[in-house]
Amino acid sequence: MRKTLKITLSILLMVFISVTATCQEKASSNADNMMKTEKRAKKKKRRKRIRLPNIDLSHWSVTIPELNQKGSALSVQPPEILNYAKDKRLIPYMYNDSIRGTLVFYSFPSAATTANTKYTRCELREQMVPGDNKTNWTFAQGAKMKGDLAMGEVSKDSDGKYHRVIIMQIHGILTDEQRDLIGQKDNNAPPILKIYWQDGKIRVKTKILKNLNATGPDLLHEEAWDDDDGFNFEQEVGFGRFTLEVKVSDGEMVIILNNSEYKVYDGIHMRKWGIFENYFKAGNYFQSRDEGAYARVKYYKLEVSH
Template identity: 25%
Template sequence: MKRRFALSKRMIFCLISAAMLLAPLFEGQSMAANESKYPASASASSYDTRCACDASKAVDGSLSTRWSGEGDGTWLKLDLGSAQSVSLVKIAFYNGDSRTFTFDIQTSTDGSNWLQARNAVTSAQNNQLQSFPIPVAEARYVRIVGYGNTSNDWNSYTEVEIWGGPTDGGSGNLDPAKPPSGNFDLTKWKITLPDASEIPASALAGGYEHPDWFYTDPVTGGMVFTSPNIGETTTNSTYTRSELREMLNPSTNSASSWANNWVTSSSSPSIKSQAGGVDGTMKATLRVDRVSVSGNEADKIGRVVVGQIHGPSTEPIRLYYHKRPSDSRGAVYFGTDDLDNNNTWVNMLGGPNQLNPVNGIALGQTWSYEIKVTGLLMTVKITPEGGSATTVTHTLPSGYNDKYLYFKAGVYNQNKSDTTPDQSDHVKATFFSLTHVHP
């Protein structure tokens, strides 16, 4: 008996409706930053010969081609070439913005004996790659068994990717129903918002959200920061921000107190004994969802800072993502100040004068950064999802010894003009993990 028609129409409607509500909880669960995509070949039980929609079209890297197979139980099988640790399947669906698909995910080591990894999964309603986590399994083969969609009996996938690898703690499973503090440890952060107000660590850790500037993404559970081009700014800045500021001892009211900040291990013993930490590492996994697209200064359009180390009056690092409207990919680079506030640009994936790099990061693409300071040696690592890491080291001036330092993360909009008709230009980023440690 065909699986689809074994149920009444009312039961099918109820199941699909429930699945559509639950799908976002699975679709956006984030993965560890060092998981990677496995190369794979594909075969299928059947395909639509009219459009030459064979299995290879599901693994050709293009969302403009597709594999299509008709009927309940029609399958697409991916071969990884050898057994791998598999934890995530990504699928993009043909016409997925107007219908949902139902399918099973199965794994196998030999291509004959199959284990059910996910049963009766229903897609969300969009055309992009959607993520479907599975229990970690050693598998050479992954099979998608389709049961059609809400419009017809066809199973049509534009791309399928298999991901996995060792995990490093990452962000775990994020709950879209919780405030940011329900998914992230925000007990030692405060936040500055685009109206220049500050929310202290106690309120932030207690579940604070702002519907426009700081909230949980309803699909992925990520922590969302947005900041308009035009807004209120803090002292000594002309740019708006929705940005966390590290507070290592938030019970101490003064942000400039030694207890709320950290120092380099090359600082004097007396200063180190007063500080809230010595040396530090901040790691984040994020995606930049939007950058500014208008303004009066061309070099500032599309530019945003997503991570910083700040000192009393200068910044050892400002980590930039920079994508102009005409660029297909954004550059990632950093600026670093000396104690006289003289800036030096350091290229990573492109630079301020090397925009739209071929190895850049697209809007909506997940990537990670790590900023580590040991003594005066600062190491910065950038890792695009599925790509290799780029690491740069930079020696800080000795003047940073005995100066208090603190991490910042979020969006610090670097465009202070807006030429859109409704003055709505803004930046937005979603964080899937954020940690800060001071060994």
């Protein structure tokens, strides 16, 4: 009887140990599976957080607030600009915000200025032929630029007002023949369009002829053109995300904010501007020399077509 009881107890003990071990194995396996699942979920979440801007830089150069060996503002051309995320020259001024998926342009007052200006910039310059500034476009040929952007940060002046920043431009340029015709030393021509971020709103400036009867070579001189009074869009964009679109065609320039507000220029000034070639600019052309001033402009998307 006792022997039988011992055998029964031994069997029960072995069964208990086996069941316990099996349960422990299952629990351990379940814990491992849960940890693996959590790790995969975390990796997936991290991957989702990494966002990159939708901008093709193969047809853009960039000018930054850094001096080159000749003592003027440094410009980086394609294809070098495509490596901006690893280029030590560009990293402080042009970099990705991978959380928001933007390309950030940072600028501040420095000694690195360009011709005919006292202000500095971290700004893209369109190149229809990569690495070449000689091939540009006319209004008659048509062009369109659309940006999806936001003001990141911007300093204030002594009166407590935000510093102005030019976020888009259309710049005129003289052909070599036009330059030689008027005896100018370089190919610079006035900008027909400047779009500002100013106190949370979008302000547009263009050029007007001083003499409406001017024709031919007389139109090519910078002093033939003056600034207009400017135009302010009603919407306040503040530091939020917004879209800007610029469309040009023969004798006409249209600026569109958030697909809802339009400003159209189609008078004699636009028609006579057709004598110039042009190129787009976009980024952060900072409009202050105040000590300690700065701005960051964020571009989500930037597209150009002709």
